[in-house]
Amino acid sequence: xxxxxxxxxxxxxxxxxxxGKTDKILGGAATYIGLSASQFGVDSGIVSVVGGDxxxxxxKMLNDRNIDTSGVEVVEDGKTFFWSxxxxxxxxxxxxxxxxxxxxxxxxxxxxxHYLDSEFLMLGNLxxxxxxxxxxxxxxxxxxVVLDTMNFWMDNTLDELxxxxxxxxxxxxxxxxxxxxxxxxxxxxxxxxxxxxxPNYVVIKKGEHxxxxxxxxxxxxxxxxxLEEVFxxxxxxxxxxxxFIGYLASTHDISFENMKRAIIFGSNLASFxxxxxxxxxxxxxxxxxxxxxxxxxxxxxxxxxxxx
Amino acid sequence: xxxxxxxxxxxxxxxxxxxGKTDKILGGAATYIGLSASQFGVDSGIVSVVGGDxxxxxxKMLNDRNIDTSGVEVVEDGKTFFWSxxxxxxxxxxxxxxxxxxxxxxxxxxxxxHYLDSEFLMLGNLxxxxxxxxxxxxxxxxxxVVLDTMNFWMDNTLDELxxxxxxxxxxxxxxxxxxxxxxxxxxxxxxxxxxxxxPNYVVIKKGEHxxxxxxxxxxxxxxxxxLEEVFxxxxxxxxxxxxFIGYLASTHDISFENMKRAIIFGSNLASFxxxxxxxxxxxxxxxxxxxxxxxxxxxxxxxxxxxx
Numbered sequence: 228x229x230x231x232x233x234x235x236x237x238x239x240x241x242x243x244x245x246x247g248k249t250d251k252i253l254g255g256a257a258t259y260i261g262l263s264a265s266q267f268g269v270d271s272g273i274v275s276v277v278g279g280d281x282x283x284x285x286x287k288m289l290n291d292r293n294i295d296t297s298g299v300e301v302v303e304d305g306k307t308f309f310w311s312x313x314x315x316x317x318x319x320x321x322x323x324x325x326x327x328x329x330x331x332x333x334x335x336x337x338x339x340x341h342y343l344d345s346e347f348l349m350l351g352n353l354x355x356x357x358x359x360x361x362x363x364x365x366x367x368x369x370x371x372v373v374l375d376t377m378n379f380w381m382d383n384t385l386d387e388l389x390x391x392x393x394x395x396x397x398x399x400x401x402x403x404x405x406x407x408x409x410x411x412x413x414x415x416x417x418x419x420x421x422x423x424x425x426p427n428y429v430v431i432k433k434g435e436h437x438x439x440x441x442x443x444x445x446x447x448x449x450x451x452x453x454l455e456e457v458f459x460x461x462x463x464x465x466x467x468x469x470x471f472i473g474y475l476a477s478t479h480d481i482s483f484e485n486m487k488r489a490i491i492f493g494s495n496l497a498s499f500x501x502x503x504x505x506x507x508x509x510x511x512x513x514x515x516x517x518x519x520x521x522x523x524x525x526x527x528x529x530x531x532x533x534x535x
Numbered sequence: 536x537x538x539x540x541x542x543x544x545x546x547x548x549x550x551x552x553x554x555g556k557t558d559k560i561l562g563g564a565a566t567y568i569g570l571s572a573s574q575f576g577v578d579s580g581i582v583s584v585v586g587g588d589x590x591x592x593x594x595k596m597l598n599d600r601n602i603d604t605s606g607v608e609v610v611e612d613g614k615t616f617f618w619s620x621x622x623x624x625x626x627x628x629x630x631x632x633x634x635x636x637x638x639x640x641x642x643x644x645x646x647x648x649h650y651l652d653s654e655f656l657m658l659g660n661l662x663x664x665x666x667x668x669x670x671x672x673x674x675x676x677x678x679x680v681v682l683d684t685m686n687f688w689m690d691n692t693l694d695e696l697x698x699x700x701x702x703x704x705x706x707x708x709x710x711x712x713x714x715x716x717x718x719x720x721x722x723x724x725x726x727x728x729x730x731x732x733x734p735n736y737v738v739i740k741k742g743e744h745x746x747x748x749x750x751x752x753x754x755x756x757x758x759x760x761x762l763e764e765v766f767x768x769x770x771x772x773x774x775x776x777x778x779f780i781g782y783l784a785s786t787h788d789i790s791f792e793n794m795k796r797a798i799i800f801g802s803n804l805a806s807f808x809x810x811x812x813x814x815x816x817x818x819x820x821x822x823x824x825x826x827x828x829x830x831x832x833x834x835x836x837x838x839x840x841x842x843x
Contacts, residue, residue: 446835
């Protein structure tokens, strides 16, 4: 079991979908990653920042799941990062209505002393300079560094992002972002180019169409579970990433074979996350439910054909 | 080994892709289906119609692959069905430039006597009244009837199409067509509604995103092989369907487990079809290549996780 350090946003979200809307609820990349990874009982800690308006009960909920929040700075006279978005009817696309950076605007991350030797580092979607600062604070090079990022940083801080990408082992981005970053339409070619930027492993997330894991010549594919209804896709990508690194940290095995399992668990957990608004489903998710859904993934994908 | 009857177009296509363009080359749903099914050495026959302009050598090429063309009517003073299309840069969308029905406009299909007892019937994309006529000519209800159709028939001849759908076992359509036919956005719900229209098996083709096989509560997913380059998608769906029914006919086993294998073989063969213009790649495809690619499909999708 390896210690897992997560850097990312802890935030308020307000979400509109065709099924309804929420007030400000708990959100943020690090929140989803932490909840997802907690399914594997890993020792994890979050580095983030919130304002004085952030409810103590949210931090307690995370602590109850063995997620250390001593690295979550509380700026008493500041306000928590707030994002608001509205999903279209297909739930595949959304408009951002509000992005209030608030305390995130001047965030200077500080890794707690007892996480300076983390073997697994998850860099959630955030300004690349914050991600870089965390990498530089870790005393011993972690066994595995996973980066999640998005097109916003490609548009606005590409040079800093490329600096981070040089230093990591795994990048998780969606298909359009992989195309943007590489300038290649074919995802196979996009992965080849991104490999050359640094990471040995490239995970391309395709939402309802599953996820691809590339490791130079090798490729593995995990489908998304076909669902009758997607209620709220917010945080699905972060939940996927959290399941991926949480499983790897809990098994302490970063072989390609084990990464296949990690991708399946990431898809498994993401399929729960979208069933309710925000983090609600992830907060009450049991291991038995995850195991049962694993069986569904096996039935969905496994076949037997003898080669002749 | 079951006898396979294929009804569908045999045609000329002129294709433009970002990689180049062709003059009139061999095309048509039945052509692609037949070539794909021929990989499994089944006894197959095509029911179709061509004009006097159709080269004898094309029929000979099919015959050389054990495809009986005695059911392909040649209208000496007529012209062969012609389709022309231009693919966009992403190769996922295309514009139809020309559709000349020609001899297809008055096609009255006649099933040759020695195929009246076919155990496997593939209804390729064509006017539903032609598909219905073939169903009605078959003396003994086949072991399996597979239908491929498209949105054009949903728009223009929905009542006749629904008559056909009532009588079949398997329908193969793409995701947008499944949504149109069912009025449901979720593919799981769409499959449920389409089940109620008749077919016990619903195959939803998602192009580069793979294919789903629904059988009431059960679902299986086959990915498309991630390719560096898709050269020409024309006929990929027909090739998929031909591989599916060809494998089932050759194994004479229509269990759900065997349909999983058939879906994998369909995806396997379709991944070759798109590598060159038209039918070129399918004409020279060897069994060894298919077997090697099957190994790639296994590596792409198979994983081992013990349930705890």
